[in-house]
Amino acid sequence: MTDAPSGPEAGPGRVLLIEDEENIATAIRFVLGRAGWHVAAHHDGTTAPAAVARHAPDVVVLDVMLPGRSGFDVLQEVRRGPHADVPVLMLTAKGQAKDRDRAMALGATRFMTKPFSNAELAEAVRDLAGR
Template identity: 40%
Template sequence: MVMRILVADDDPVVREVVRRYLERDGLTVIETSDGPSTAAVLARNEIDLAVLDVMMPPPDGIDLTRAVRSGPHPDMPIILLTALGEEDDRVIGLQAGADDYVTKPFSPRELALRVASVLRRAHPAPAVDEVLRGDQVELRRGSRTVLAAGKPVELTAREFDLLAFLLANQQRVYSRSELLSEVWGWSFGDLSTVTVHIKRLRAKLGAAHRIETVWGRGYAWGRADSTEEANGAD
């Protein structure tokens, strides 16, 4: 099946360059240039991944991300394009539910690799449905489903992978740098990406979560010697 990618940006040059690279990878690209046309495409649920510019005419990429996450198809993978140095936009975008972000100016090939990575995580090859459990949380790798206190929880691709990693390595402490490497596959990047995803996981799992913060060291699933907030844990 050919994957369909939405590229939403008000700059036609950006759209053209990104389209060329994604089509080289065998993907079908749908282009939009503003918020209303992008919202219309998203509402039809005819795409497998969306690349959204944060600064396009409203509703912007962050507003559209929020709309997707609160809509009927909340697990649609989303990558945001943000301006270089605009850390607040990146954090707000991740809090809104983005799976990944790329800063402008960017390498089109890097974006294409990020798209491929997120697609692999969101649409994995069929596998044995391995089950990971942590107290009141049950995660099934093959079907990519999660139950918290017996109730299904909708997670994005990155949230799922982060939870799976923590459940597979319970009571081991990982710094944000290590999680960025192990889960995202990045050798460098904004550490707030991990912080935001941890907060989102805690919120979605509710009282069933056992994600603990080990002061000054990082995060672990299920440790008693921890504090609740990660003030700069790395």
């Protein structure tokens, strides 16, 4: 787990990235950090809900496939916890309609299929944060 921030502290807000693929996590942290977001990264589904509580982010970017627990399970627990109203952008490489439907039924705010453009990701996070 990497809790170190990236980007300027005075940026638009805090993002918690929950993604186990290191190269994808690095790219997302770079894109969002360059846009001014304070980004913390977490790599494990089992402890992800605790990371949401610890970081109290403005937006969560959550991968569907994670070690320990799926992003669906993480989302379901987050929606029952103290940060239930945090916007959650779910990411997946599969992009099947059933995955999108399940994510939205569990309370995802937005669903995005990999690969996506840097601009699309930055715009989605900004929109979700209302900034």
